[in-house]
Amino acid sequence: MDLRFITRRHYSLLLCGVIIYLIYGTLLVTAIEVYAPEDAFFENGTTGTLKCSFKSKEVVSSGASVTWSFAPEGATDNPTSFFYYTGGKSYPGSLAQFEKRVNWVGDLNKKDASIQVAQMQFSDNGTYWCDVKNPPDITGSASHIKVRVVIKESLPQTSPAIIAVGVIAAVICLIVIAVVTYFIIRRQEPSHGYDGCNSNDTISSQTLRQGKKAESSMESSRCSSPSAPVQGPVIYAQLDHSGNKNSSAFHKVEPVVYADIRKN
Template sequence: MEPKWSKSACNRVLLTGFTLCVVLGTRPTSAIEIYADPEVMMPNGTTGVLRCTFKSSEVVSSSASVTWSFQSNQPDNKFSTSPYSIYYFANGKGFPGLEEFKDRVQFIGDINKKDVSIQLSPAQFSDNGTFFCDVKNPPDVMGTPARTELRVVLKESLPHTNTHLIIGAVCGVLILLILIAVGACIVMRVLHNRHDYEGCTSLESVSSQAPQPRKKVESGMEGSKSTIPLGPLQGPVIYAQLDHSGSKNSFHKMEPVVYADIRKN
């Protein structure tokens, strides 16, 4: 039995079609650009972020929506056949999708800033697969969803490239600081030696200009020259006795007379 269409229903369909034609004809839709990390690694049991941003020529409105979907890469998984919605965001509200992700997905982006990232916690091995991020910002509704390949691995199997890079950078900085310190010590040592050398040179020049004191031997000789006469040594001392009595044989009142300091000219 064929469905019957009323006249009013037909009129509404025709009016809607005409409105769409007018809107599409006067304002053509533009493609929205969506970006996401091509590959993300998460250790099992930890919290990870699946980033997604978009670029639209239109101002983000309340009618903008975000859809995150998941497709497993494991053949025995029930989500391996086609993508399944795990999270939907519209009008400032989030709506969980699959039961397996209901309590593990959280919206952490800001759609007004064109960031629609989500957080996955905790990551499980069953999450290995492809996550799709799709954004609609009417009239920008035509766009290709961004894809992110998620790899959930053991903590021990994570690459240590970043750790090695950080350690190498720290060691390089320490070596550079040591070289700078050694260079500064060498420069200070050279400047110190140069200062000492210039000080010794100035002292030598001053001492060479100062009058030299006479030697003690010379002063002693000068003293001796001042006391010793230039003539010959002192001759013998002659003692004589004088007789005051007038008698030749009398020696009663005789006084010794000393004549000394007799020199030859």
């Protein structure tokens, strides 16, 4: 009895330990995930939007913060923060290069941490890091974007006109495919019209009909056998009383007399 009590107590303690470990382990591995595009191209002198979003298992609180950092192209040093946002307020960083040029356009409640940089310059080429913290989700890696500031002629061809042409071409291709598919299906459908028959079909059909007629004649003769005595042949005779032997007077003959000879 004592051994059973000790065993149950050990099992209870072990189960509690496992539950605590799972809860604590889950809290440890909980991390915030930050997303940003790999590359971004901007025309010189225009306003560029640096997009950044995040995913957190915790409700976004007032303690959530966003830090943007920058490293010039070819630099080997660690990036330098130039923008910080928390509690609904933004704070400029230590880089004079971005002074009064950065605006917050994100929304933490929508998991958006994007910013805009006005008057993009060639000196803005480099790598930008977006880092988001949402306590207790404070672990996670920052996401980075490689920015290229170029002249208008060097921008990737993604204008609305090109996009519209691509959409129209795709629609035309779909219509052509649908029409071709329709005609292919129509050709593969079996023809239900009458195409006539060849000589072999005609002969075989006639033979089949003759055989059927013969069979039907035999069946009718078997089925229509009279129960009365069989009568002999019926003789039809025309009697001419005019006495004229000329065949042209055949129309003056008397009515036909029927003679019926029966076998007794």
